[in-house]
Amino acid sequence: MSTLLPFKAVRPVADKVALVTCRNYDDYSPAELAAWLNFNPYSFLHVINPAYMYAQKITLDKRFKGVAHKYQDFKEDGIFVSEDTPALYLYEIQTKNQTFTGIVGGTLIEEYKKEVIKKHEDTLQYRVELFKDYLHQTGFNTEPVLITYPDRETLNSWIDQKKQEAPLYHFSTTNKEKHTLWRIDHPEEIQWIQTQFEAIPELYIADGHHRSASAELLYDEVGDEHHPNVNAFMSFLIAESNVKIYEFNRIIRDLNGHSREAFLEALEAHFILKPKGQELWKPQDKFEFGMYLDGNFYALFYKQEHPNAGLLENLDAQILYDYVLHPILGIEDLRNDERIEYLPGKQSLLTLKELVDEGEFEVGFMLYPSDIAEIKALADQKLIMPPKSTYIEPKFRSGLLVYEL
Missing domain, CATH: 3.30.1760 (Conserved hypothetical protein from pyrococcus furiosus pfu- 392566-001, domain 2)
Structure with a gap:
């Protein structure tokens, strides 16, 4: 049984969402990063890379604190708003060649521990600990773990119907992608989606093995008594037929x-x-x-x-x-x-x-390229693929939805 949790997201105001969201930080060359930061004061790159010109001269502790402070600045300046009630989200990415659609919600670390949520890649301990410290000091994450689930006709039909409704966001980006986000906040609809996932015995991590391992390590260290959201990590769940696997x-x-x-x-x-x-x-x-x-x-x-x-x-x-x-x-x-x-x-x-x-x-x-059946078979046998075996799409926009711990 798989559990999907709604959460109170923090997200950009509608008129700035195209300016705020960005690609993964590592996707930018130094020159491109500098250009975006100089040109666009609303870019989430300012949050995840504060004082970027001096980043190599400060300690990680100071850098993480800078991320937390800059994030609070964005909230105080009205660039971000906080949801009043927990919600799930339907998110669509249209590229030149393909359309990806999935559901954003929280997945339980206890199910990750019990291997209801399965992995196929190994992790580097220093990277796991580094991102754990990042999560602890900043108090948020905005890059969900990409998780696949077996295709279900009932979910596919619901997604098609949901897309007919007015979205929360619909915007284009400079890499010629179109992004659309729908909020799912009616209790009956959330419960129906949760019931659909409860019927799925296993989920598979496609991308984000370090993020899930870091979330587990943080949960083991701090517990959820004073951090109620630390028992789960934000995930982007997509039908396995809809992922694109490159070598x-x-x-x-x-x-x-x-x-x-x-x-x-x-x-x-x-x-x-x-x-x-x-x-x-x-x-x-x-x-x-x-x-x-x-x-x-x-x-x-x-x-x-x-x-x-x-x-x-x-x-x-x-x-x-x-x-x-x-x-x-x-x-x-x-x-x-x-x-x-x-x-x-x-x-x-x-x-x-x-x-x-x-x-x-x-x-x-x-x-x-490997296919999803091969990846799942390896995960089922608890086998680990060599590093850099797969490059999997879609890639989530940083700053689109923030999961606060």
Whole structure:
């Protein structure tokens, strides 16, 4: 059984919502970040990055306190308003190629602990503790955990009907997306939605593993006696057929001392190589890999020497690590080795090609994206995917809804 909780959100006033909300902080280059902060006094970037020009010169403690103070300034200046009653929200994101729609509410940490809410990625303890301290000192979170649930026709039909009503917000952003938000505050409607989720035995985290782990750690430390909302974390729940899963491609700075010829020969132990020349070739199926090396593309077909291997061993990202990145290129730590970087599969192959051609990187690898069934199967068996195995959309706008602790 899955529990969905309404909450009293803090949100931008309607006439400023397009100015306040922003992409994830990490999505901005330093120059882009500076431009937005200089140009737009309402941007939520001012809250999450206070005194940005001096951010590297202050302690994390002072920075977190600065976030809390700036957030209060936004509330006192009337940029944010607080809901009087708990509510759920229906949120739609229209991109150029796809429309995503999901429900925003609170999910219980106790259900996360009991693995009613399942995960498929590992976390770094220092990042978990860092964000836990951020939550504790700022007292809010505005980036929900992205959670998928099995498609339910009753929920799909309700969503279609709800979209016919007048929204709370409807706005466009400079990255050419359209965003629409509906408030769900009638008790009968909330109860009906909760009943729908109570019939779902398990939920799966798609994105936000560190956020959920940090929320759990904070709950374990402070309890909910003086922090009534700390027993849950804000989540964006979306039907599994509506998520978009991309791969993460890999680019490597050197061949670990191998010549081009020796490297290609080493690959042939586990892969069939087919030169593709200047063709921008991408994998078409599982067990296929693309490679860009020395101005040429290659198709690599895994020989599947162990067809009955387990789920993790048959995961493409794991295969690349087990047979190429670790034994040949000497990359052991996929998270921290400075010789490897990652590019979301939604980016053009030309970006990967240009980075290699410019000389900073020696070789690039393209993967075939995992699907939701593979992710769920791994989570069900408590298996952990390698770092940067999936890039999953949709991405929530920061500052759209604030969950106060």
